[in-house]
Amino acid sequence: MIPYILYSWLIAVLIVCTITDLRQRRIPNLLTYPTAFFALTVHCYIGSWNGFFFSLGGLTFGFAVFLTPYLIGGMGAGDVKLMSAVGAVLGFQETAFCFLFIAVCGGIMAFGFMVYRRNIKNTLLKTFLGILYLGMHRDASLLKVEKNIIIQEGIPYGAAIAGGVFLFFLYLISNNKTLPAF
Template sequence: MLNAIEVILICLVAQAAVTDLAMRKIPNVLILSGLLLAMILHLLGGQPWAPLSQWLAGTLAGFFLFLPLYLLRGMAAGDVKLMAMVGAFVGPSAAVQIGLLAYVIGGVLAVLLLLCGGRRREGWRNVVLVCKPLLWRLLGLPLAPVPLASIASVGGIPYGVAIALGTSGVVAWAHR
């Protein structure tokens, strides 16, 4: 049986997914409301400092888990903020689980969108452009830092859907 916090979280991420699909944007008011609601629910749940530290640690875990993709221009800021909100509800450990599952689901969505949209070549070119400098550095070649080349997007991924599915999956798995 789901508890009230999990039901509220699932409703919030479902709303974010629907909005992301419809408008390709996750509203800040949804994120801020969720962060505030998570804090209030944590404070009502027991001792004032232990739940508050869970809230903060979960928020930071969710935020920093998706920040690298935002910095590489592979994800929008709303997706990063949504993951931070999810972390505020569930804490750092579950936030990492949800984030990793959302990465997998988002990757599957990306591949499906590329295959259905007929833009496989452009998508592969973008992956190579982003990953080639990282690969050269891993192989030990000294490279001067250069800004990422401007690359054409092959389409946006509604990552709110991946986060909602990842959240639902982790919550469901915890209650099996």
């Protein structure tokens, strides 16, 4: 029963974060930090130290997988913290699998935004040149994007995270698998 309270909390947080990210391009710390703490606490309560490390592994993976895009300016810190909170709820293994759904949602959103903004050619050219430059110089710090450009040209990745988690939950339910819990 307790894990379902945690999942209900996560779903509510993802909905609110999606709305704030779409409207204001922010993901509030007031939601991400308590969610991660709540998940660590619940998993520790259910599974003692093993539950704590189950949750900590997911939190660490969620943080690590989005750290590089954040460091080069490809996404905001709120996206990293939200993914960390999702990881704390799901644990390492399920977060790694859920990340695939999140990446697909992010790719679809990115393509949709390129079509909507009518800048497919420019975006693909910038991406290709950035990858080419990175391959030649191996200095990712020069690829860093300024915050105002991310706000203008980026996508609200909190919505992709939420969409990916929802698709992951639907996948589990449709395949008669249980939601992860320690």
